[in-house]
Amino acid sequence: IPVEPFDLVIFGGTGDLARRKILPGLFRRFCDGQMPDGARVIGAARSEMDTAAYRVTVGEAIGEFGGDSAVDCDAVDAFLERVEYQAVDAKGEGGWEALRGLLRDGMVRAFYFSVAPSLFGDIAERLRSFGLADAQSRIVVEKPFGHDLASARSLNATLAQHFDEEQIYRIDHYLGKETVQNLMAVRFGNMLFEPLWNAQFIDHIQITVAETVGVGGRGEYYDKSGAMRDMVQNHLMQLLCLIAMEPPSKFDPDAVRDEKLKVIRALDPIDYHQLVRGQYGPAGDAPGYREDVGDARSRTESFVAMKVHLSNWRWAGTPFYLRTGKKLRARDSEIAVVFKDTPHSIFGPEAGQHRNVLAIRLQPNEGMTLDVTIKEPGPGGMRLIDVPLDMSFADALGPDAEAPDAYERLIMDVIRGNQTLFMRGDEVEAAWAWTDPIIEGWQSRGDVPKPYDPGSSGPEDALMLMHRDGRRWREIK
Ligand code: NAD
Structure with missing residues (x-):
């Protein structure tokens, strides 16, 4: 089923999960024709680098973890053209204005939190305070979701300050x-x-x-x-x-x-x-x-x-x-x-x-x-x-x-x-x-x-x- 054009921001876009699962997975969707024209993936992480350098690392991740599709699908370069990078500091002010500048109006906006759970609250707050997220935006939250009932409640409450339940996607890949x-x-x-x-x-x-x-x-x-x-x-x-x-x-x-x-x-x-x-x-x-x-x-x-x-x-x-x-x-x-x-x-x-x-x-x-x-x-x-x-x-x-x-x-x-x-x-x-x-x-x-x-x-x-x-x-x- 085709999807709407989107901007997908991956916080932690240089991390292990992004390299092993998220980016190669998106590439396979691209090869299957499921990423429409205008869909973009934006890596956002702490490391200072430019989009060209990030594309190299994404290309390597696809080569290493993309499976057979990375061999069969002769489209790595075309996919990489959809990939951008912006350094951001989840706990500070750096990079957020620039990241907002990259996002386009009229697209589905999704923000994947592929970072340590201790950063979930900081990122949710900055998405709002820097005006990156609106009522249609979605956030994807990785496991672990809390360490016990008290911490899960507190995390739910933090996310709820910035997003409605309909915007929060708690992932369990099973x-x-x-x-x-x-x-x-x-x-x-x-x-x-x-x-x-x-x-x-x-x-x-x-x-x-x-x-x-x-x-x-x-x-x-x-x-x-x-x-x-x-x-x-x-x-x-x-x-x-x-x-x-x-x-x-x-x-x-x-x-x-x-x-x-x-x-x-x-x-x-x-x-x-x-x-x-x-x-x-x-x-x-x-x-x-x-x-x-x-x-x-x-x-x-x-x-x-x-x-x-x-x-x-x-x-x-x-x-x-x-x-x-x-x-x-x-x-x-x-x-x-x-x-x-x-x-x-x-x-x-x-x-x-x-x-x-x-x-x-x-x-x-x-x-x-x-x-x-x-x-x-x-x-x-x-x-x-x-x-x-x-x-x-x-x-x-x-x-x-x-x-x-x-x-x-x-x-x-x-x-x-x-x-x-x-x-x-x-x-x-x-x-x-x-x-x-x-x-x-x-x-x-x-x-x-x-x-x-x-x-x-x-x-x-x-x-x-x-x-x-x-x-x-x-x-x-
Ligand atoms: P990782 O340590 O490999 O990557 C962390 C990422 O967070 C890096 O891109 C780093 O630049 C970024 N980061 C760290 N501090 C930052 C800051 N202050 N501002 C902006 N970016 C910052 O971690 P990972 O293994 O990719 O895991 C990410 C999340 O996914 C974690 O919540 C983890 O529990 C979860 N998870 C990972 C796996 C896995 O297989 N790796 C599986 C299931 C769930």
Whole structure:
């Protein structure tokens, strides 16, 4: 869908996120013909440089992170002509007048805050005081959105002094993934699933977001945060909302977000015994978590697993198991909806127990698989096996179709003025209100995370969390 001409200002336009995701993503949209004539991207950051020098760095970022499109699309120079740069000081006066001078009237104006959260308030204030933003302008805010409920509230209040909620786009790139949106299409576009989408037919739901990387260069930030704040409060909660929400009356931002908010509010307070925290240890020459963050006594978790319940009619009795961690066996993220056993097996015990599982893969290889039980082919009698009905997007869309990356899709939604896939302020606060007591509980008990081996599936206790209930995690592979 084409968009209006726009001026997109990227605060932090020289930073890591801009180089790895935002600029290469915009370039891919350009190659797909989605950036109309007159659309412009303006990098704004602390470094003093001119537009020519910035274009060189953007060209390098595209070469490094643009993927196949950077090779196929012979349009880097044409894209770079749309790129400008202005040095600004988020905390001072420098550069703001000049930046205003670059903006054109009659265009959609969007300001992407790809900077440390401590600068969000300063930038919002200056956008107003220097007259860069008007009532139609949009701001895009990166994670982390607050550190706890109090800080998220305060950030919401600061932004609200300068912008209406309809102008604020809180990004969670998980919501921009093709499969995540497809989850809504599958649930609400088919007759097949929704009648079964409840505690009567679903045994449990598992959400796994497994990473192979450690904390890398983000150790200092991560150690103050941990998996609960960095992954659960935002990404896993958002996935949980989409899988568990009631059908909204229409696919519009507030209808969808109202339903997601109800899910968060229906979450039971978590039982301490249903929570496992882990921290990866060293392996051979590879440093462990504590060495990575430079604190030999750190008690921050790099892994968390939990069993949660929703107190509502749809889900009473069906648990949701969530887990996420770093340095695990594979980079593997999926949501698995595990249906109940058939009420009676006409094939007898030797046929074994078989369950339908709808697995929604987020990475790698976005796609969905539905395990269906059939007869094992051959003369061996009525033996049952599970076979997957598989739909990977690469297959469905053809080998040449590159599904847009989450960031580029979400940026185009900002330009279109569509907030459906962005978090509303009250959602973020409700999520913190649920996670805060968990984190406070760990702190007040002096909880020490369980060590786990890099390359494993996390601490043994996480496996026990499921085994106790006669269930098992799906393999991380
Ligand atoms: P970064 O440190 O690489 O870049 C920071 C940018 O902010 C630079 O362009 C710098 O010039 C600019 N900046 C710093 N102080 C400034 C000032 N006073 N005035 C104007 N500009 C200033 O950071 P990053 O990794 O790109 O992250 C940016 C934001 O995105 C952060 O909020 C981060 O939490 C979030 N985020 C990053 C990633 C990632 O993969 N890097 C992922 C998710 C969220």
